[in-house]
Amino acid sequence: MNAHKRVLAALLGTLLLMMGNPGVKGQSVSSSIQGRVVDAGGAVVPGADATVTNVHTGVRFKTQTNGTGNYFFPSVLPGVYTLEIAKPGFANYQISQFNIVVGQHATENGTLSVASETQTVTVNAGGLANLLQPESNDLGNVIAPQRVAQLPLNGRNFLQLGLLSGAAQSNSGAAASAVGQTGHPGLSINIAGNEPDFTMYLVNGIQTFGSRAGNTSLNLSVGAIDQFEVHYGFFMPDLGPNPGVVDVITKSGTNSFHGELYEYVRNNQMSARNYFSTVPPGPYHQNQFGNPLSWEHTLQPRQCLTETFPRFRLPSTTHSVLIRLLGNARRLRTTSFPPT
Amino acid sequence: MINPVSQKLLQYYLPGSSLAATPNNIGGNPRTTLNSDQFTGRIDDNVDERNQVFGQVSWLNSPQSAPGLFPLQGVAHPLNAELVALGWTGTLGTTKVNELRLG
Incomplete structure (x- = not known):
């Protein structure tokens, strides 16, 4: 095979890979937890054990702080977590019951004080989320589990909850006439002034397409949804090319x-x-x-x-x-x- | 002689379906039906601290029909959706994580 044929084969192979299945796109939907551990004097503490535990499932992850005192859990599912930081010579430090919401890159810092290891300093977050996200430029609004479970909806259509984000609105004009073509109302919303075609609907990271552009095909039961986020504006490239994303996470056991x-x-x-x-x-x-x-x-x-x-x-x-x-x-x- | 097609159509005549004493027009609103059934299942397997997988199946059957007053009229909108998704999240290191989604 000469050089030209090799180049041609490589191009064709690349093209075939790119052709893949354009109808289904996967996007990153997991959350992360990171933070810095310092001692009472503000000096970083390397080598401390950091453990997060999902309160409801018992699933837990362990890591250690690095040389700059930082720890990082790059992928956790949304849920209520407790963070434990421990190092011999210091009192254990615990942040209990903090909420990690969908797509969140949470920062939870810890301060270790010199004391017996049998002592524990506990910060109770009361199930709230730390919504300051210095690690992300994502604009968005999380529709949390309480809202999904408790707000009354006419027709139990979860996209009505998306309107709570403030950046979304129901379709009007030509977009609304899609209902006449599909026979099914409420399968799309506009986000941040964009046409409905630009909204991407993700269910656990998999895009769901309707028969008409801009519609989702899967009008999920509200009872199946744990939480979702309406993303808009500029966000991280792992969320794909669309300027508006409805990012749904279904409940797990x-x-x-x-x-x-x-x-x-x-x-x-x-x-x-x-x-x-x-x-x-x-x-x-x-x-x-x-x-x-x-x-x-x-x-x-x-x-x-x-x-x-x-x-x-x-x-x-x-x-x-x-x-x-x-x-x-x-x-x-x-x-x-x-x-x- | 009345056209047999017209005779058939007359069977669908709804007496009193107009305000006029001797109505010439047929009016009415047939029943619109939307039946939607769906099912979602999800399994999460926390293999170890570095590997989590999940599988998900969703199925939706939601036909909508808006018939007309006469046979062969009206519209029907079937809607069937199936979503099968597999996901693997692997922590490759302190700064690397791989998310694989198939659906």
Whole structure:
């Protein structure tokens, strides 16, 4: 094979790789935790053990601070975490119950004081998130689990929650007419003044396309969603080329069994009659019901940590499988008014 | 002699469907139906401190129909969506992490 053919083959190979499957794009959706550990005098503390533990699943990660006193957990799932920092000669330092939201690059610094290792300094974050993100230039608004679970929605469409971000709005004009073509309302939103075509919808990092440009095909049940973020503006390149992103993380299992059963009812019996109308409202029935279930199964016995953590007999390695199955059915049946 | 096609159409005539005493027009709003069923499952496997994998399956079947007053009228919008996703997050070092998503 001469040089020309080799170059041609390389070009063709590159082209084939680029052609891949353009319809499905994966983007980074995980969060990270990092911080710096210093002593009471402000000097950095290298070699300190840093451990984060997911409060609900027991999944934990360990690392050590480097020569500049920094530690880094580059990929954690959203959830409520506790951070432990320990080094012989210092009191243990703990930040308990802080929330890591989707796509967040959180900074949690620690200060170690000289004391017995049996003492622990605890900072209780009360389940709140530290939303200052000096490591990221991302603009966005997280729709947290409480909002997803508790806010009432007409039709239980999760994209209505995206409107809370302040940068998003419902479609109007030509974009709204897509409903007439798809028959399904509420499958797209505008973000930061861009056309709906520029919005990308990610479910656990996988893009979901609808049959019409700018629509998502998967109108996920609100019960399946843990949280999501509406990204806009300038953000890190790992989120892809679109100026607006709806980044959905579905729920994963927890340490205990959970069950739930719900039904939302809306019908014409609850509708008021138009003042000028002589007939009652026509039949309208909307029922939505579902039964999300989740549990965790631990595949291997948990091991105890070494003497570094005398206070915390937590597993150094957990091999756990978290399973969450969500069933949701929606019945939406409408009949308009009888002719008058 | 009445056209047989017209006779068939007359079967769909709704008496009293107009305000006029002797109505000439047929009016009415047929039932619009949207039935949406869906299922989502997700499994997370925390293999060890450096490797996490997950698998996800979503299925959606959501047909919408808006029939007309007469046969062969109206529109139907089927919507079927399936999403199968596999993900692996591997921590390669203190400053490197690899996220692989297949879907």
